[in-house]
Structures are given as C-alpha cells and as structure tokens.
Amino acid sequence: MTTDIPAIPSIDFDHHSEHYARHWREINEQNRAACPVAHTDAHGGFWVLSSYEDIATVAKDDAAFSSYQELDDGTHTGATIPAGPIRQVPIEMDPPEFTAYRRLLNRSFAPAVIAEWEDYIRSATTYCIDQVIDSGTCDLVADVLNPVPAITTLSVLGLPTEDWRSFSDTIHEMVHTPPDPDGNFAADDAAQRLMELFVTVTETISARRQNPTDDLISTLVHAEIDGEPMSDQRLLEIISLVIFGGVDTTGSLLSSVLRWLEANPHERERLAADPGLIPQATEEFLRFFSPVQGLARTATHDCVIGDQQIRKGERLFLSWASANFDPALFPDADQVELDRFPNRHxxxxxxxxxxxxxNLARLEFRVVLEEILRRMPDFHISDDAEPFRSIGVVNGWVNLPTTFTAGVREGSDVGGNPALTL
Ligand code: HEM
Structure with a gap:
C-alpha cells in the first residue's frame, strides 16, 4: 500500500537577489496566489509565508516560533536569513526572557518621550538642508535622508554625533549589498569599520558607567535585569540593534517616497499644500514600500501552517511586504491611496x-518630508538614481542625485552641537 505524501511546494525565492529587488511585488503576488506557504532552497532552505493571516498567526505565537535558536554546530538562527554577525537583543530573544528587556526599552521610545525629539530632528534637518540649499543640487540620500536618522539615533543613544557619517555609511553599505555566499552581510572593509564603531560604543558604555547622563546608554548601563546589571556584551547586543534599527530604515523609506513623489507630481503638490495629510500618508507609504521586507522565525516543534507540515528547527520567512498587498485586507493594494483607511499594514x-x-520613525519621516517639501518643493531626481541591489534587509535607494531651485540658509545649531560636521 502506498500513501500519498503531498509534494512540498518548492519555489525559487531569494529575498536578497537582485531579481527580487526589481520584481518583489509581482513575486509576492504569485506566491500569495499559487503557494502562500512554500519552501525555497536559498540560504540553506527556509519556508516563505505570504498571506497576511499566516504571517500574523506565526508572529503572534512566539512559543511555537522562536526568534533565536542555538544550533548543535555552535551557530544560531535569528531574526534574519542568513543570521547576522552578532546577536541582536531583544529582537533575537523569546519571552519570558525577552519581556524585561523590552519593558526597559519601551520607556525611552514611548510616544510622549519621542514627541520631545521633534525640535531636535527639525534642527538636524534644517542643518543638513542648509549645507546644500544655496547650491541647487545635492544627493538627497547622502545629504539629508541618511544624516538625519543617523544623527538622531546616535543622539538618543548618547554616542558622539560627529561620528554620524561612519555609522551611516557603513550601515548603508551593509544593507544594500547582498550577503556573500558564506552569509556575511558585510565586505571585509565594512566589517572592519563596524568593529571600529563597536569600539566607540564600548568606550561610551565605560564612560557612562562612570558619569551617567540622560541618554539611553546611561539608562541601560545603570538598569538591572532580574536584579543584575547587564554585561558589556549584552549592552552591545542591544545598542547595536538600536543602531541598525534606527540608522538606515527611515531614510530608506523616505528615499522610496521622494522617488515616487517625483513620478506623481499631483500627489506631491497635494502633500505640500496639506502637510496635515502626511501622518495618514506615512502609513500608506510604509505599506506600499515595506522598508523592512520580512523577518524570520524558527519552529520550536512540528506544526502545520496552511496545508504544509513544518518541522521543528525549520526557518520561516515572514514576508511583511507580501502581507501588505494581501487583497483580503487591502483593496486595490497596487494603488497608493494617501488617505487609505483602515490600513493595518x-x-x-x-x-x-x-x-x-x-514612533521615532514616524516623527523623523514627517519632519524630513515637511522640510523637503517646504524648502525644495520643485526637487527633481535624476534618472541616474540607483536602487538597492539587495532589499532583503531594507528597501530603498543608494543615492538620489537631485536638483532644485536654490534657496537661503535658515540656520540651526543641531541641539547646540557645534562639533557636527557633514
Ligand atoms: C521606517 C522605519 C522602520 C521600519 C519599517 C521598522 C521595522 C521593524 C520591524 C519589521 C521590526 C520587527 C518586528 C518583528 O520581528 O516582529 C522592527 C523591530 C525593531 N525596530 Fe524597527 N523599524 C523602523 C525604524 C526603527 C527605528 C527608528 C528604531 C530605533 C531607533 C527601530 C528599532 C527597532 C528595534 C529595537 C526592534 C526590535 C524590537 C523587539 O524585538 O522587541 N526601528 N522594526
């Protein structure tokens, strides 16, 4: 007697490939329609989940689907496929251990705390635009979109803001370059620069142990988890995550949006005339460009998703980008509707x-967009602008060479930091 074992739906899917970067919406649409739970052999093999409901079910079940598993060979699975060079906390940690870390961090990122940063972010944006405004030409990515989130993230943490360009350039290069065949996210020189940046972080940890100020690193070094202070290694795992989360995500979203506004002048005029629409439009831009395309979990036991048998230890890629176009939730998902509601992306x-x-991402996005629409309303982005080659970590543009009608400097002290150089 033979038993029919259903064939595993196998797809040729690699979220780091240039093909995916150029065709991600069509690829995800095909997956949703033909095989919403499918397996790919890329990066050692993993499942790709494409429907909104399956992804929500897995993401909400952190007992069955772990964010970090140590493997017998000494390696580990994590929040990305392939796993990153160092563990990131708390994204690569499961409850109950996770909960105390997240609670500690939540205080510094609560809506009321983040709202206090608006003047600083506007001041940093003014400073960056001032450097180029009288020339009528710039690279919006290098001159405004990368610096503002980088300066803000370093400032929230309490790292030296004059180092913003080393942090920003290194991370920008890492996120848009595909991982090498061994799964390394950084070329040797970028990896070396990253290690040097971690030295700055470690030095700041030591300095804040001696002399705490009011920044996030001071809060972390003096906090206790389950009654114990954290080790330098654990602090580095947290701080590096805030750096990676904060430095290239919001700027990448802004780069996609400015490129889209260039191609859709009526919508650009509409936002410039009515900046009050920006918060609602932000949600639609987040959905439509999905700056973080997807993240990973590892099954902690055998289970079934859709009609597929998933085995303990197998990895799953949760495609937020595909969920965001699921027609079950988003009618006319391929259209940008600035006032789309509801929008549960x-x-x-x-x-x-x-x-x-x-909250910080939304605030940075709004302030930078308001200032660009106000001070460079006729910006024209060159056709030479380069999109990321890999969008497996973050989706955006390498550069945006731009011209605009020159304007005048407005002056800014970037929160009183004269050491900031661009
Ligand atoms: C448009 C900008 C951003 C996008 C699209 C984005 C997206 C995401 C996504 C998809 C996750 C993971 C959720 C999961 O695995 O369930 C995440 C987690 C995280 N993000 Fe962001 N992010 C952005 C900006 C930021 C900023 C500005 C920061 C900090 C300065 C930040 C810090 C973090 C941290 C620390 C986590 C881990 C949270 C945890 O594990 O509890 N992100 N982000």
Missing part, C-alpha cells in the same frame, strides 16, 4: 517584537 511587524522605534 505589517511594516513594523506584529506581535511582541513589533518595532520599538515606530
């Missing part, structure tokens, strides 16, 4: 790991 994830920095 998954761009910040869903479940306990939902983005810690979502």
């Amino acid at each position: 998954q761009s910040f994830g869903i479940g306990v790991h939902r983005c810690l920095g979502s």
Whole structure:
C-alpha cells in the first residue's frame, strides 16, 4: 500500500537577489496566489509565508516560533536569513526572557518621550538642508535622508554625533549589498569599520558607567535585569540593534517616497499644500514600500501552517511586504491611496517584537518630508538614481542625485552641537 505524501511546494525565492529587488511585488503576488506557504532552497532552505493571516498567526505565537535558536554546530538562527554577525537583543530573544528587556526599552521610545525629539530632528534637518540649499543640487540620500536618522539615533543613544557619517555609511553599505555566499552581510572593509564603531560604543558604555547622563546608554548601563546589571556584551547586543534599527530604515523609506513623489507630481503638490495629510500618508507609504521586507522565525516543534507540515528547527520567512498587498485586507493594494483607511499594514511587524522605534520613525519621516517639501518643493531626481541591489534587509535607494531651485540658509545649531560636521 502506498500513501500519498503531498509534494512540498518548492519555489525559487531569494529575498536578497537582485531579481527580487526589481520584481518583489509581482513575486509576492504569485506566491500569495499559487503557494502562500512554500519552501525555497536559498540560504540553506527556509519556508516563505505570504498571506497576511499566516504571517500574523506565526508572529503572534512566539512559543511555537522562536526568534533565536542555538544550533548543535555552535551557530544560531535569528531574526534574519542568513543570521547576522552578532546577536541582536531583544529582537533575537523569546519571552519570558525577552519581556524585561523590552519593558526597559519601551520607556525611552514611548510616544510622549519621542514627541520631545521633534525640535531636535527639525534642527538636524534644517542643518543638513542648509549645507546644500544655496547650491541647487545635492544627493538627497547622502545629504539629508541618511544624516538625519543617523544623527538622531546616535543622539538618543548618547554616542558622539560627529561620528554620524561612519555609522551611516557603513550601515548603508551593509544593507544594500547582498550577503556573500558564506552569509556575511558585510565586505571585509565594512566589517572592519563596524568593529571600529563597536569600539566607540564600548568606550561610551565605560564612560557612562562612570558619569551617567540622560541618554539611553546611561539608562541601560545603570538598569538591572532580574536584579543584575547587564554585561558589556549584552549592552552591545542591544545598542547595536538600536543602531541598525534606527540608522538606515527611515531614510530608506523616505528615499522610496521622494522617488515616487517625483513620478506623481499631483500627489506631491497635494502633500505640500496639506502637510496635515502626511501622518495618514506615512502609513500608506510604509505599506506600499515595506522598508523592512520580512523577518524570520524558527519552529520550536512540528506544526502545520496552511496545508504544509513544518518541522521543528525549520526557518520561516515572514514576508511583511507580501502581507501588505494581501487583497483580503487591502483593496486595490497596487494603488497608493494617501488617505487609505483602515490600513493595518505589517511594516513594523506584529506581535511582541513589533518595532520599538515606530514612533521615532514616524516623527523623523514627517519632519524630513515637511522640510523637503517646504524648502525644495520643485526637487527633481535624476534618472541616474540607483536602487538597492539587495532589499532583503531594507528597501530603498543608494543615492538620489537631485536638483532644485536654490534657496537661503535658515540656520540651526543641531541641539547646540557645534562639533557636527557633514
Ligand atoms: C521606517 C522605519 C522602520 C521600519 C519599517 C521598522 C521595522 C521593524 C520591524 C519589521 C521590526 C520587527 C518586528 C518583528 O520581528 O516582529 C522592527 C523591530 C525593531 N525596530 Fe524597527 N523599524 C523602523 C525604524 C526603527 C527605528 C527608528 C528604531 C530605533 C531607533 C527601530 C528599532 C527597532 C528595534 C529595537 C526592534 C526590535 C524590537 C523587539 O524585538 O522587541 N526601528 N522594526
């Protein structure tokens, strides 16, 4: 007697490939329609989940689907496929251990605390635009979109803001370059620069142990988890996550949006005339461009998703980008509707790991967009602008060479930091 074993639906899917970067909406649409739970052999093999409901179910079940598993060979699975160079906490940690870390961090990223940063972010944006405004030409990515979130993230943490370009350039390069065949996210020189940046972080940890100030690193070094202070290694795992989360995500979203506004002048005029529409439009841009395309979990036991048998230890890629176009939730999903409502996109994830920095991201996005629309309303982005080659970590543009009608400097002290150089 033979038993029919259903064939595993196998797809040729690699979220880091250039093909995916150029065709992600069509690829995800095909997956949703033909095989919403499918297996790919890329990066050692993993399942790709494409329907909104399946992704929500897995992301909310952190007992069955772990964010970090140590493997017998000494390696580990994590929140990305392939796993990153160092563990990131708390995104690569499960409850109950996770909960105390997230509670501690939540205080510094609460809506009321983040709202206090608006003047600083506007001041940093003014400073960056001032450097280029009288020339009528710039690279919006290098001159405004990368610096503002980088300066703000370093400032929230308490790292030296004059180092912003080393942090920003290194992370920008890492996120848009595909991982090498061994799964390394950084070329040797970028990896070396990253290690040097971690030295700055470690030095700041030591300095704040001696002399605490009012920044996030001071809060972390003097906090206790289960009655114990954290080790330097654990602090580095947290701080590096805030850096990676904060430095290239919001700027990448802004780069996609400015490129889209260039191609849709009526919508650009509409936003410039009515900046009050920006918060609602932000949600639609988050959905439509899905700056973080997807993240990973590992099954902690055998289970069934859709009609597929998933085995303990197998990895799953939760495609927020596909969920965001699921027609069950989003009518006319391929259209940008600036006032779309409801808009329950998954761009910040869903479940306990939902983005810690979502309030900060929304604030930075609004302030930078308001200032660009106000001071460079006729910006024209060159056709030479380069999109990321890999969008497996973050989706955006490498550069945006731009011209605009020159204007005048407005002056800014960037929160009183004269050491900031661009
Ligand atoms: C448009 C900008 C951003 C997007 C699209 C984004 C997206 C995400 C996503 C999808 C997750 C993971 C959710 C999950 O696995 O369930 C996440 C987690 C996280 N994000 Fe963001 N993020 C953005 C900006 C930021 C900023 C500005 C910061 C900090 C300065 C930040 C810090 C974090 C941290 C620390 C986590 C881990 C939270 C946890 O595990 O509890 N993100 N983000």
